[in-house]
Amino acid sequence: MHRIGKDRDHSRFKCVRALFATIRAQNDPEARGRRLLREWLSSRQREQFDADRCFDVIGGDTGARYRIHYGTSANIRNGP
Template sequence: MLGFRLSRSRERRRARAIRALFIIHGAERTPEGRSLQLLREWLSPAQHLQFTAKGYFEVIGGDTGRKYRIYAGASTNVCEVDEKGRPTRGLCFVPRGDLPVGDVMLSQKIALECCENRALEVARRFAPTGFMFGRSRLLG
């Protein structure tokens, strides 16, 4: 019998979709669900609306006043955006440890708002791709 193997990109998309379904359908008793609940509690009303509608929220850097967009995800999910709202530069920085996605996103929010320059020092840069624009509304 022939076996089929998903390509790496399809495997990643499938894993993200499974994770999204898990998160959307009430995993409040799990670390993922609790971390997302905590994140929602820390978001401003405007950020909460953005996150619910678009799957990302924006923060203003505490040191430079630049605007950043934090997408749903645990890595390569932060972009600096220009005055027209277009992602200009991707940033990858995460806290140490294997943390749930909500905790990672909350730590990124706090780092950018409170110690932006230090976060930028450790961040790896990448070019934002179409993938960043096409993310679905994973975590309402």
């Protein structure tokens, strides 16, 4: 009987640890940045971002079309 209780406690501990790891991963700076980006994208841009990890924008002053790719550098290209 004592062994069963110990196994149950160990299983609960593993579940709680996995839960905290998931929460931590969802709240790291990159995950928060992606959530913020998605909040500002239009529904079409969100669909494009989800499918291709990039989205298109049109410059307000120039009307030029740009494609923004997911990444930290050299991630903006003229035209699609």
